[in-house]
Amino acid sequence: MSRTVPFKQVDVFTSTPYKGNPVAIVNCWDLDESTIEQSTLQSIAVWTNLSETTFLFKPTNEKCDYKVRIFTPKAELEFAGHPTLGTCHAYLEFSGRKNVEKIYQECALGAVELTIKDKKLSFKGVKTDVVSISSDLTQEYTKCVTAPLVTEPILAEVGPHWVVALVEDNKTCFDMEIDYELMTKVAAKHGTTGMIIAGKFPDSEKYEMRAFAPAAGVVEDPVCGSGALALARYLQEVKKFDSSYEFEISQGGRLGRQGEIKAAITHSEGSIGYHIGGQCISVVNNGEFLI
Template sequence: MTARRFVTLDVFTERPLAGNPLAVVLDAEGLDGAAMQAIAREFNLSETVFVLPPEQPRHRARLRIFTPARELPFAGHPTVGTAVLLGLHDRRAGVADAIAFGLEEKVGVVPCVVEPGEGRGRARFRLPRLPELWGEGEDPEPATAAAALGLAVQDIGYARHRPSRHSAGTPFTLVPVRSLDALGRARPNAEALERAFGAAAKVFLYTGDTEDPGHSFRARMFAPGAGIAEDPATGAAVAAFSGALMQFEPLGEGTHDLVIAQGYEMGRPSEIALQLVIEAGVLRAAEIGGSAVVMTEGEIRV
C-alpha cells in the first residue's frame, strides 16, 4: 500500500463548516479509474479530486473528478477548491500573491486565478465551454417537473423562466420555481426524477426570490443517480445556468456580476459568484468564482 496525501476543504464559503465539502488526493499517480472511484466512495462527499501531473508542462496539474457513483468531465466546486489548494502550495514555495494557471480536466483546460490567504483563499475560473442546449425533443413540461419534485404545477416557472436543459460540460435540467417557499418545499423522489429526466439526471432548481439583497438567485441541486441526494454548492450547474439566463433573463450588454446562493436548506450556506460578459447580445465569456477553506489534512493508504 502507498500513503497518499489528501486535504479536505469547504468550498464556496469563507468560513469553516459551511459550503460544499471537497476531498483532494494529491498523490494520485498509479491509481486507475476503479481505484479512484473506490476512494471517492470512501470519502462519500459529492466530489473527490485526484491530482495528477499535467499532460502539458505549461499547465499546473491534471484533474480527475469523481462523485461517489461516477466520474465527471468537469465540476465547479472541485475546480475552485483544488485551485485554492494548489495556490496555497505555490505560495509557500514563494510564488506571487495572485497566481494564474491552467488545470487540465476532461472538458478541456480550465484557466484559473487564485488569491491565496492563510489556510484559505479565493479562486475564479473561466468556463472552458460556454453553455449550450442539450438533449432531444422539448424541454420538460411544468407538470412533469412538479410531479418529480413534489411541488404543485403552479410552483414551476416565473416571469419568462421555464424548465430548460443546458450544459457547459456537465448537463443539467434547470427548473425555475416561483418563490423561496416553493424552493424550500421541493421534495424530489429519485424514481420520479429518473422517469422524468433520465437515469443520470442532475436537476437544478432556482428562484429569483431571495432573502438577501446581495443574492441574485437562490438554488438547490439534486442528482441521486450520481450518488448526490442534494448538493450544497454546484459550480457546474451555475455554469449551465448561465445558458438559462441568456435564454430567459433580459440581460443587456456588458459585464454582469451575480451571486447564486445554495445549500441554505441543508445548513451549508454557500455563495457562488458568476460573471457574464455579453457583447452584441451574445455570451462571450463567463467566470465562476468563490472562496475555499482548508479543513483537514492526512493520508489515505491504498
C-alpha cells in the same frame, strides 16, 4: 506496493468552516498516473462518501499548471464546479505558490482558466451549451417538483447536463419538495445529470438555488458550481442580456449550509463568458491517504 500521499479536505463557497460544500483532494503529484488503476481512484471516492473526490496529478498539457481527475461515489466526471475551485485552492497550498492571478487546470473537459483575486477563486466555463428539450421531458421533470415553474426548462450542458428552470421567488425555491425517486428514473432515462431550480430574491440581484442529482448518487448538492454555471447560462438564454451582468447565489440552507456563490456573465468583443467563484477554506490539513 501501497504508498501514502498527502490529502486535504476543502470547504468550497464559504469562509466559515463546515458551511460550504466539501471536496477531498488526494495529492498524487509524485506518482505516475499510468500506474494507478481507475478502480483504486473510484474506491477512494466511494470511501470518502463525499459528492466528489479529486486526484491531483502533473499536467500532460504543457499550458496547464496541474491535472485533476474528479470522481463521485459512482463515476468519474469530465468537470465539476466546486471540485475545480477546491482542487485549485489545495494545489496552491500544496505547491506553496503565491501572488499568482491565473491558474490553468487540465481536466477531461479541457483546460479551465481560474482567476485568483481578493482571496476568492473563480473559474470560467469551458462548455456552456444550451439545448431545448422535448415537451415530454419537460413534463416529466416538472412532475418531480412541487412548485410551479415560471420559465420553460432548458438543458444546459456545462460538463454535467443540467435541466434548469426558475420558480416564482427565493422562498418558493427554498420551500419546495422533490420526488427524488421519480427524478432518479427521469434523469436515468434521458441521460441527464439532474435539475437546477432557482428563485430570485425580491429587489435584489440574488438567487436562491437548489441542485438535485439523485441518479448520480447526490440527492441534493449543498453548493453546486456546475449548477451555478448552468444557471448563469440559462439566465443569459432567457433574459438575453446585452451587457455584462453580475449576481449572487445562495444555496444549501435546506441542508444546514450557507453557501455563497458569485456569478458573472461577461460581454466583450462579441464573446460571452460565464464565471463562477467564491471562497475556499481548508478544514483537513496534513492528512495522508494510502494508495
